[in-house]
Amino acid sequence: MIDTGLTDFSYLNNSSPEIISEGDLMRSAVAIALTDDDEVILEVRSEKIAHQPGDICLPGGKVENDETPEQAAVRELTEELLVDGSQVQMIAPSSIFVTGSLEIHSFLCRVSGYIDTYGKDEVESILRIPLGFFLSTEPEIHEVEWHPDLTEDFPFDKIHGGCGYVWRKHKSRIRFYEYEGHVIWGITARIMEAFAKQLLNK
Secondary structure: OOOOOOOOOHHHHHOOOOOOOHHHOEEEEEEEEEOOOOEEEEEEEOOOOOOOOOOEEOOEEEOOOOOOHHHHHHHHHHHHHOOOHHHEEEEEEEEEEEOOOEEEEEEEEEEOOOOOOOOOOOEEEEEEEEHHHHHHOOOEEEEEEEOOOOOOOOOHHHOOOHHHOOOOOEEEEEEEEEEOOEEEEHHHHHHHHHHHHHHHOO
16 A cells, blocks of 8 residues: 555645646747748648648647747748748747647747748748737637537446536637638637737736
8 A cells, every 4th residue: 555644744735736738738939920021930731641632820839849839830830931941030929829739839939031931841832911900909809618429338337427418618719800801710810819918918
């Protein structure tokens, strides 16, 4: 039997709380990249890629094991926009967005001398949107309710109520921005909304 040391838990004062399931999240990083004219550089994703083809997003991707989220944001930015690291000025961290399976770190940076270059394997085209648009525009919000998608082998017999168990409702508020016929939505819209609030609350 493990000795739990029930008479003294003071050692816990020196420990940090564990974020449960954090190890199950895939860490990603994105760059809120500004041009010299304070335009946000967004990518229209290629129709040829498997994940989110055609969506408008910020440059970014997975954080590799040997790098920090900040390093990943810069690496993905240079790879996707075909710019040199010397053109990139890291300014500040912005938000950390946590969803069901993702932890997304965002960073504000500036790309000097950007001339709309991009890697055609992942990117269809580049979209520049003035930063002022996000500062002056509230996103349209729609609420979505999610339900668990359980397989037949789920052990209903182990929970009270069985297959009639009433699961807690999970709701998401999905954001949408529209700019000159382009729609920026989902996680990208959520990150830009948080960034705009960060700037306006300075």
